[in-house]
């Protein structure tokens with residue numbers, strides 16, 4: 512694959528790095544202030560329940576990290592670590608209990624679930640006002656028709672980074688590669704609502720590279736590591752890399768790589784998110800943001 516840059520860019524061109532880690536830290540500070548003000552006004556501390564089924568070590572690290580950051584934001588965190596053998600009925604019974612618990616404003620079930628547990632059924636059992644992942648059918652449907660909703664954390668994180676970088680996005684061509692219910696589809700809807708012209712590429716798209724090259728904004732969320740090369744990118748485009756894959760190098764060390772070949776992309780793009788330190792930290796910050804939004808919704812009936 513070539514790495515040639517366009518003649519419109521100087522040969523020593525380097526994209527600006529989008530500092531997701533820094534933006535997420537600022538956002539968490541803002542949330543912390545908002546949580547304090549919310550508590551002063553309503554006497555309520557937002558509470559987040561995180562459910563992890565099975566003992567996948569990587570998931571345990573994420574879940575623990577979420578709990579720490581929840582506390583730092585001044586909210587309460589309730590962890591439910593369930594064994595791999597948990598039945599769907601047991602899981603649904605726990606969700607039902609949390610739905611009725613007035614101390615809980617957000618409920619998250621860590622995905623993927625072990626085999627035998629129906630993620631769709633489980634996700635839909637969460638009360639829509641407490642669905643801080645925004646993955647239930649009510650929130651997904653409300654997003655699709657432009658009603659206020661809880662927005663999935665990763666797409667919301669991408670949107671906040673893009674708004675911060677670009678401001679008004681009306682008329683820009685946004686190309687989203689990947690069409691999952693978790694990221695690609697909701698993000699395409701959010702960009703549409705921003706006034707972008709949106710193209711979605713997926714597994715059956717005939718020439719994804721040609722489509723990608725048209726994007727003023729290019730979002731890559733495929734889970735297919737280093738799919739996007741430098742010559743897939745329109746010179747000067749804003750690139751958001753949602754992919755995150757852990758790879759082991761020849762020396763036995765592990766490192767994280769995205770869905771974009773970073774060293775090539777950085778010579779062509781105008782701005783780009785790194786992996787790690789890009790979208791990942793925004794996902795957790797947006798979970799905290801959604802927990803405060805859910806608490807506000809439950810306590811006042813309003814999202815603002």
Ligand SMILES: Nc1nc(=O)c2c([nH]1)NC[C@@H]1CN(c3ccc(C(=O)N[C@@H](CCC(=O)O)C(=O)O)cc3)C=[N+]21
Nearest residue numbers: 619620621622623644664787788789790791792794795
């Ligand atoms: N119900 C549910 N909601 C989720 O939002 C959810 C989930 N299940 N299951 C797993 C995925 C994965 N995910 C990440 C969150 C933060 C980072 C993150 O902070 N990444 C750091 C690096 C962390 C590291 O070093 O491993 C970064 O990109 O800089 C990554 C991945 C949320 N997920």
